[in-house]
Amino acid sequence: MPLIDVRQLTKEYVRTRPVEGRFGAVRTLFTRQQVRTTAVDHIDFSIEQGEVVGYLGPNGAGKSTTIKLLTGVLWPTSGTVEVAGPGGPIVPWRDRQRHARQVGVVFGQRTQLWWDLPLVESFRLVGAMYDVPPDRYRQNLARLRDLLDLDPFLQTPVRQLSLGQRMRGDLAAALLYDPPLLYLDEPTVGLDVLAKEAVRGFVEDANRSGRTTILLTTHDLADVERLCKRILLIDHGRVLYDGPVDGLVARYAPYQDVRIRLDGAAEPAGERWTLGGFTGEREADGRWRFRVRRDQPVHHLLVAVSDGWQVRDLAVEESNLESVVRELYRERRGE
Known part of the structure; x- marks a missing residue:
């Protein structure tokens, strides 16, 4: 089976709000109204061992809710997640302790480190906590320190x-016990250029052997x-695209933009x-x-333009x- 197998995963949040009556909002046992919001809507995907997968979406798209479901922090409304484990498949929210030994998690806005202790402690x-043998702990820490x-x-x-x-400390803590699966939620948010480069280099190294599978959520498309x-x-809450990065560009932007500035007073009208x-x-x-x-x-375009017109400059811009992604989000919001 894949390392992660997600089938029809759904998460709804239910909240109550007062009902508007003749004299304004009324909240009693009999007048409260339930409102359902679907954060994750029947999604399917699987991830194989050794992959690095980018999980993208605008704010409120359902990314963080998905990560919480995958890590077992939340129970789903329906659907299932299975993570391959040494003793058989693991359902994260039903077997949290066994699943915790399989995964490392880094949230860009939160820390798993002890606030008042030195980092090494x-x-x-x-x-x-993870029963790492002393020799392996020393080897892993030496590699991560470097x-x-x-x-x-x-x-x-x-x-x-x-x-x-x-952030570098959190990344090291997440890999000290050699988890086969690493969830990174906005790991470069708020970092400067040098810190971002260090994090990206770390992720590449963690995955290079093919042993660590990584699911990365980020707004930084770099x-x-x-x-x-x-x-x-x-x-x-729905998956719009699942495939290679180049395939998304080829599918939704199969064109190049050529920008031309003409030299001379006479230009086409309109x-x-x-x-x-x-x-x-x-x-x-x-x-x-x-x-x-x-x-x-x-x-062919340049030949046509040059036949009767003076070109001052031009630029050919490939879609990236x-x-x-910006155009896709804009179209979705327009809908």
Whole structure:
């Protein structure tokens, strides 16, 4: 079986609100109204061992709720999750203790470290909680100290660490006991450029052997382009796309934008310009933007424009992951 197998996973939240009466809002035993909100809506996916998967979506899409279901923090309304374990499949919310030994979790806005203790003491406590043999603990800590450059602040209380230092400490704590599965929820949020690079390098190294499978949620698409070969795109609790990063760009943006600025007073009249089978639109800065399909040679457009017009400059812009995801979110919000 896959390392993670998710089938028809659904989570609804139920809240009550007062009913509007003749004299305003009334809340009694008999007048409260239940309101249901579906955060995760019958999603299916599976993740194989050794994958690094980006789990993307706008705020409120259901990402964090999914992570809480996968880690066993929440019970689902319906559906199931099975995680492969040494003694057979694990359902996270039914066997939390056995599942906890299988996973490492890092939340960008929270910490699993002890606030008042030096960082190294937090590591010792994590090792003791997970019964890590002393030799393996020393080997793992030595590797993580070198990889994440922890030595300058190992003896510093956690409360005195910067955000980037604390995040590196949390990453080390999550891998001290060699979990085969690592959940990273916004691990680079609020970090500077150098700290982000350290985190990305750590994730690459953790996955390089193929032993650590990683599910990464982030709003920083540079993380995804650097680390992930596959993405799951979610919105309104439903999976919109599940496949390779390049496949998303090819599917939703099978074109290039060619922007041309003409040199000279005489320009085509109007806001649209059609020539040689290509149609351009005038932009606010005076340039013309032509959207060219990837199977169309760009030089055909350049030849058509150059035949009678002086070109001052041009730029060919490939669609990237960020532009595609932005357009998808905009379209969904429009719907």
